[in-house]
Amino acid sequence: MEPPFWYYPVHQSLGAALLVQGKSVEAEAAFRAALQRSPNNGWAAAGLLRAAEAREDRQAIEEAQALMQKNWFGIGMPAPEQL
Secondary structure: OOOOOOOOOHHHHHHHHHHHOOOHHHHHHHHHHHHHHOOOOHHHHHHHHHHHHHHOOHHHHHHHHHHHHHHOOOOOOOOHHHO
């Protein structure tokens, strides 16, 4: 029997777990990998923004904010525990 279909990029979950552990550089890499597979993934863009904020990288924050504006359709950005 095959396992059930995984409905979103696994890298997104990995990025969220790494972010919770305080590994923002590794989390950013995981969220970027998720975005390579699903370029319009607003959740991965939100994670990328959270990782950039954790690193206090102004340029990365601006890039991630642009991705969020393009790909996020919710009212506000999801909390880290929702990633």
